[in-house]
Amino acid sequence: MxxxxxxxxxxxxxxxxxxxxxxxxxxxxxxxxxxxxxxxxxxxxxxxxxxxxxxxxxxxxxxxxxxxxxxxxxxxxxxxxxxxxxxxxxxxxxxxxxxxxxxxxxxxxxxxxxxxxxxxxxxxxxxxxxxxxxxxxxxxxxxLIMQGRITKVLNMKPAEILAMVEEAAGTRMYECKKIAVQKTIEKKEAKLKEIQTILNEEITPTFQKLKEERASYLEYQKVIRAIEHLSRLCIAYQFVLAEETKVSAAEVLKEMRANVEKLQESIAESEKMVRQLNEEIVEMEKKKYKDASGMLHSLEDSLAESQRVNTKAQSAFVLKSQNLKNEEVKYKELLKSMQEDSKALVSKEEELKMMEKELNALREESEKDADTLVAAQLHFNAVSAGLSSNDDGEEATLAGQMMTCKNEISKAVTEAKQAQMKLNYVQQELKTKQAEMKKMDGGYKKDQEALEAVRKTKEILENQMKKLNSEEEKEAALLAKKNALTHDISRLRELYEGLMAKFPHLQFQYKNPEKKWNPNHVKGLVVSLITLKDLSKAKALEVAAGGKLYNVIVDTEVTGKKLLENGELKRRYTIIPLNKISARCVGQDIVKLAQTLAGRDNLHLALSLVEYESKLRKAMEYVFGTTLICNNMDNAKKVTFDKRIMTRSVTLDGDVFDPQGTLHGGNCWFYLYNNTAAPVLSQLQEIKDVELQLKTKESELQTVENELASLQNVAEKFQQLKQQWEMKSGEAELLQTKLHQSAYHKREEELIALKKTIADCEETLKKTEESQKKAEDKYKVLENKMKNAAAESEKELKNAQQKLDSAKKKADISTKKMKEKQQEVEALVLELEELKQEDASYKQQILDLDKVIKCYHSEITALAAEVAKTKKSVEKSQKELAKQKEILALQDKAIKAKSAEIVKYREQNNELQLKVKALQHNISKCQQETADATAKVTKMLQEHEWIVSEKAHFGQPNTAYDFKTNNPKEAIQKLEKLQDKKEKLGRNVNMRAMKMLSETEERYNDLMKKKRIVENDKSKILAAIEELDQKKTEALHVAWKKVNEDFGAIFSTLLPEARAMLVPCKTQNVLDGLEFRIALGKTWKENLTELSGGQRSLVALSLILAMLLFKPxxxxxxxxxxxxxxxxxxxxxxxxxxxxxxxxxxxxxxxxxxxxxxxxxxxxxxxxxxxxxxxxxxxxxxxxxxxxxxxxx
CATH class of the missing domain: 3.40.50.300 (P-loop containing nucleotide triphosphate hydrolases)
Incomplete structure (x- = not known):
């Protein structure tokens, strides 16, 4: 591919x-x-x-x-x-x-x-x-051969080169898996040890224990079988008793039912009589209502309306009168203040006049001293010039002074002659006038005696008025005090009502549950019955009390029940009856222990931080007796969770620590409710302070009003004496005027003038005689001076110098005094100006108050007329109502007589009904016993199906149910003992012991089986590893040879005439590692460092390609x-x-x-x-x- x-x-x-x-x-x-x-x-x-x-x-x-x-x-x-x-x-x-x-x-x-x-x-x-x-x-x-792979191969150690060969041979993966398997075997070995430990420590002991529990379980099963046998015997006995009870109860039930029928007939007869009497009472009530009740309600409504109108008028009258009194007291106070200021003004003016006189005197003295100084200076100058001064201070010669003395003597002689002539004439005139007065003194003496008598009477009245005047002043002072107290009470009441309005839930309002209700039964809310000793603890105490702070304290549970049923409470309240409440209070030993932990001043019992009446102690212990108040969270936590204390505590910030482990934050619901940050108790303390002040002021006002009432007689007596004094004063003025206008009085005045002229003439004669003698003495002195002129001149010069020094010193002192007095006068003038301004202000206020008082007088007159009118209306309504009530009283008397008969019949019926109820109760009891017996029989038949088949053997001799041989009472006792034994065994017996034993056996066998499997697998794996290790060594040798061959061939291709091979390390064991051997030509190199960089790269590349060629x-x-x-x-x-x-x-x-x-x-x-x-x-x-x-x- x-x-x-x-x-x-x-x-x-x-x-x-x-x-x-x-x-x-x-x-x-x-x-x-x-x-x-x-x-x-x-x-x-x-x-x-x-x-x-x-x-x-x-x-x-x-x-x-x-x-x-x-x-x-x-x-x-x-x-x-x-x-x-x-x-x-x-x-x-x-x-x-x-x-x-x-x-x-x-x-x-x-x-x-x-x-x-x-x-x-x-x-x-x-x-x-x-x-x-x-x-x-x-x-x-x-x-994949990347750029760095060649360098990596060149740096490989023998073990790493061996790893490459293992990778090529495919044994590397086996080696990795072998290591993983060995680790797994180690883990499994640990698991085997764990299994063995479980077997030794858990399963084997459990296995033994379960074998023991199986024995207990078998004993338990034996007890259960015995209980089952005895239970059947007891159940059979109870079944027999129930059937006997069922039969015997029927006869008793029949007799009691006959007695009930007789009593019910008597009750029916009494009830018939009660119905007749009730019908008669209803007729009488109808007649009463028809005749008078309608009128009574009408009169009561009329009276209530009249009283309401009268009360409203009286309230308005009292309010206006009080306002008038307040204004009059204010007027008197202003008048008194003005009079005091006027007196002070007059006093200051008189003081100013006195000081001005003193100032003028000092000024005159100062001027006089200044003149004396000038005169002394002139006299000194004149004496220095050779002149001499006379008595007037004028400088003249001695001869001139002697001439002046002769003239003064002549003048005094002339004046004395003239005065003597005038004295003789006046004395003669006085004798004539006195003779004329004796003829006309009869009527004048009578009027004079009458005037004297009136004056004495007036003086007596004045003395009596002075004694009473102190009482009048006292009354004025009391009126002023009453006005001040009224003002304070009004202010405090307004403040109190304002504060209470903020906390409407602090007012416990209720309606009297019955007519003759004693308010002292209700003590009030807890929050209103305590006083804080320390306001800083208010928040903590509020949190400590919680909702109990607003519980209501009453004297008994009866009071609480009446309040709840008939008190018309506006919201839900929890009521604390003092006679029933039982409170738990933290003991003093615990408090002392807590104070030892937190510090005496850092912890207090909440109850000790509030004051209350001693009779409320139980309620206060219920509210505050179980909480400690701590200064901080650390102390609160310390005492709350101390195992010796374990008592709830609250910090001053309102944090709550509970021994159950809960903690609440310091925020009070009430602060949020009232949008206020201050604790309710601290604000309530302010309300209590205001309430106390209000009660004190009201008490003082009551005392003042009592004193004023006692002074009312004194005031009336004072007014009578004042009227008498005024009458006598008028009478004295009339007599005084009459005496002044009489001819006798005129003659008397002329005699007084003549007597004065005689005194003046005698005074003039005396003065002229003294002047004449003084002038003659001076003349003699001057004659002596004329004889010793030189010595007198020197003496006079010395005297002149002394007079000059003395006059100068005196002038300085008088000037200083005058200036000081002048400053005092100026300060007093300023003070007088201020007093005059205050006096003007008082006069204006008095004028304003006078207008207000006149206005109040007119309003009070109108209100007094209204009060009198409404009072007459009330009195009229009361008379009519009383008359109507007399009529109703007669009718009520007859109704009460009928009602008494009904009560008598009802009491008789009650006694009969009690007997009926007793019989019915017995009948019910008997029926219940019959029903219970029947139900018990039925229930026992249903619950114990074996009764039907075994019933015939109950109580029969030589059976399992032979009650004589097997005493049921002893059987019951034995059954109870077996039940106890069963209960005791049941606590310890493992009901699942049999099942658990089989499960444990199964688990034990399973573990042992698994252990054997693991041990077999381990031995197989170790054998396989041993076999594979041998195969790995063989495969590795094959791979080494093949790679070594290809490595040499490839290297020779890349670098002609050069050879390369992989050889084992010094140990000559391939498994310990491989290393390079390179030959260039016929020379073998010891290591790769002897090669060039390119040659080393070809070595590494050749090895890599040889590996690839081994497994392409x-x-x-x-x-x-x-x-x-x-x-x-x-x-x-x-x-x-x-x-x-x-x-x-x-x-x-x-x-x-x-x-x-x-x-x-x-x-x-x-x-x-x-x-x-x-x-x-x-x-x-x-x-x-x-x-x-x-x-x-």
Whole structure:
């Protein structure tokens, strides 16, 4: 079989369909420039043969085999080769009938690759088998000699050369399979050991155990048979008892039914009487409803409407009154503030006046001191000049001063004479006037005494008012406090209601289940009954409590039942009754142990972090008593999963650790529900704080209102005293006016004026006398000075200097004081300006409030009238309703009497019915016993078919059912013991022991059989290996000799006068390896290094061709094997192929003329426009027709 033609399409550089046809059966050559596509033809052959190592066809993947990797619009590569199959001896298996075989392989980018044999799809394996059957295994290609093969052979070691010979001889595959078999034997050996181990450790012990269990199973079967025998005896005894019960119950049942009939007759008579009484009551009720009930409902509706209107009016009145009081208190506060500011203003103004007076005084003093300084300076200058100063500070001579003193003495004498004359006249006039007044003082004294009495009375009233005035001030203070508290309560209530509106589910609302309901029965929601000790633990406590936080606590389960049935609850609640709840609380020893692990301050029992009333302890233990609060996840994990603790814990962030192994994240459902990031408990704490403040303020307001109520009498008394005081004040003013307008009063005023004139005259006389004496003394002093003028002058100069220094010092001090005081005055003026502005603001606010208060007064007057009107309407409706109720009460009394009779009859009926029920119960019980006995008999007959056949022997002596010989009670006890024994055996007995024993025996025998088979197979394989090893050695020697012979012949052809052979290694054993021995002429070379490069290449090529010649293949492919040879050697290769290979087809790629000129057909490749083309040259015909050949012929 040889290649006839190759068709390439889209394969590597062959873009278009290219057919390489008419291959020579013997020697074909392909040549062309580098890169023209000559090697691609060889690659296409390898591709078709199914090569798996793509590197041998210079590709990394199948896509590289498509023209330009499919980038030029060509997406598939196809190679078709037509083989000549005319020589049937070399035909592939199964294709002997075909003269030609066409095989196609196609690959598509992104698709699959496929094979066709003669146009029919075939698998890759089938194609491989076809080629392997003719010696063309492309994955072990001895027929394919590539460029690097020669170099590889030259570098081979003796063992590798031996491997080539083994490959040629066909023993290499045997060697590989032998190694694989030896590995398999090793694995099987391990499996045998494993089987032996299983036998020793599992199956044999199990086998022994099952034998023991079989004995227990047989004992168990014996007990079961004994139980079956005793069960029959007991069942027979029970069957006999059931039949006896069935017969005896019938007579008792008949007697009880007769008693029931008698009692029912008595009940029917009583019920008849009850019906008659009920009819009478119905008639009376109809009459009552007809006469009064309609009117009663009408009056009640009228009263309710009147009360509603009255309440609405009163509410409006109270609200307006409260608003008025608030405004009045505000008005009083403003007035008080204004008065205080006015007082402060007056005080400041007075203070300013005082300070201005002080400033003026200081200014005057400063000016006076300045004048004194000037005078002292002038006096000093005058004394220095020889002058002397008088008492007025004027500078004059001593003579001039003496003249002045004489004039002053004369003046004083004159003034004294004039004053004495005036004094004498006035004294005489005073005596005359006093005599006239004595005649007219009667009426004046009466009026004066009356005025004095009125003043005393007024003073007494003022003292009493002063005592009460403190109470009035207290009332004002209380009113102010009440106003402030009312404002605070309103603000706090609004805040509280706003906060509660955010959490509607925190309000537990219900309707009183009964009329006389005690609200104290319901304690409230858990969340509203606790107070947090530490707000930082709010989130953890909320997660710890979970849904229990919104459970309702009540005193008893009865309260809970009433709430659920009649409380009209708006949503579902879980109720905790304090008298029934039983809670489990974590013990203190566990808490202490957990604190030891996590740290005392890092872990607490949830219950210890909340405050609550002591009576709620059980409920709180139920909610908080089983959870620990930890500061972080590490501590929580540590204590939760500690085997000594194993208690649920929650971190401050809300992470939950459960001993069962679950962990929940820190996000609370309620935060999402309310769109809030803060825990409910912390916000609830704020609500409680507000509620506490509200209750405190309300308590304070109640206290203030109580105090105001107690002060009401004091206020009334104060008003009475004030009215009396005002009356007395008016009376005193009238008397005062009357006294001032009387003639006596005028005379009295004239006497007062005369007395004053007398006092003035006496004062003038006294002063003139003093002036006269002073002037006379001065005159005497001046006379003495005149006598000692020089000494006095020096003394006076010294005194003048002292006065000047003193005056200067005093002037500086007074100036400084004046300036300091002036600054204080300026600061006070600024303060006064601010107070005046505040006073103006208060006045404006008071005017505005006055208008508001007047408006409220008018509205309150109108509302008061409305309240009075609605109050009268309510009172009228109440009277009419009371009257109608009296009428109904009389009718109800008669109805109650009839009802009492009905109750009496019904109680009598109840007693009779109880007796009937007791009898009926007994009848039912008896019937049930009869039915049970009947059912039991029937059931036993159905369940135990043997009873029918054995029934005649029940209780009969000398049978298996002889109850005297075989006591049923003892049989029952024995049966129970056997049942216990059966149960105990049943726990340990393996019911499948018999079956398992047989299965185990079967498995044991099977394993032993398999073990024997494996051991036999092993011995056979080892014997076969030994025999094949001998045959392999023989075949290898034959192959070595044949290859050695062909190797020498081919080498001699390629290199004349040279010899070559393959010889064993130093051990002289072929199986240890082969090496080259080369002789050039008569000289044998020790190694290949002594040869030239071309000679070494010929050695390797000769060995390769000798191998090929040992087992020829139908086709050989050589790719530039002559690359390292010169032209003469290349030509020898061509001749050698013609000489030694006459039965195989050669396809050779070469660039040298010496090689391809010896080929019968030459294919020349060219690369045109990026695509490879092929041109065929028939050289065999050319050589035949050449002149040299013809000449030779």
């Amino acid at each position: 040889y290649i006839k033609s190759i068709v390439l399409e889209g394969f590597k550089s062959y873009a278009q369909r290219t057919e390489v046809r008419d291959f020579d059966p013997l020697f074909n050559a392909i040549t062309g420039l580098n890169g023209s596509g000559k090697s691609n033809i060889l690659d296409s052959v390898c591709f078709l043969l199914g090569i798996s190592n793509l590197s041998q066809v210079r590709a990394s993947n199948l896509q590289d085999l498509v023209y330009k990797n499919g980038q030029a619009g060509i997406t598939k590569a196809t190679v078709s080769i037509t083989f000549d199959n005319s020589d049937k001896k070399l035909s592939p298996l199964g294709f002997e009938a075909n003269d030609e075989i066409t095989i196609t392989r196609q690959i598509v980018i992104g698709g699959r690759n496929k094979y066709l044999i003669n146009g029919v799809n075939a698998t890759n394996t089938r194609v491989q088998d076809l080629f392997c059957s003719v010696g063309l295994n492309v994955n072990n290609p001895h027929f 293949a139908p086709i050989y492919i050589l790719d530039e094997v002559d690359a390292a040879l010169d032209l003469s050697h290349t030509q020898n290769i061509g001749q050698m192929l013609h000489t030694h290979f006459r039965h195989s087809q050669f396809i050779v790629v070469s660039l040298k003329d010496g090689m391809f000129n010896n080929a019968n057909v030459l294919y020349q490749t060219k690369f045109v426009d990026g695509v490879s083309t092929v041109v065929r040259h028939d050289q065999f015909r050319t050589r035949i027709n050449s002149p040299a050949v013809k000449k030779a012929e």
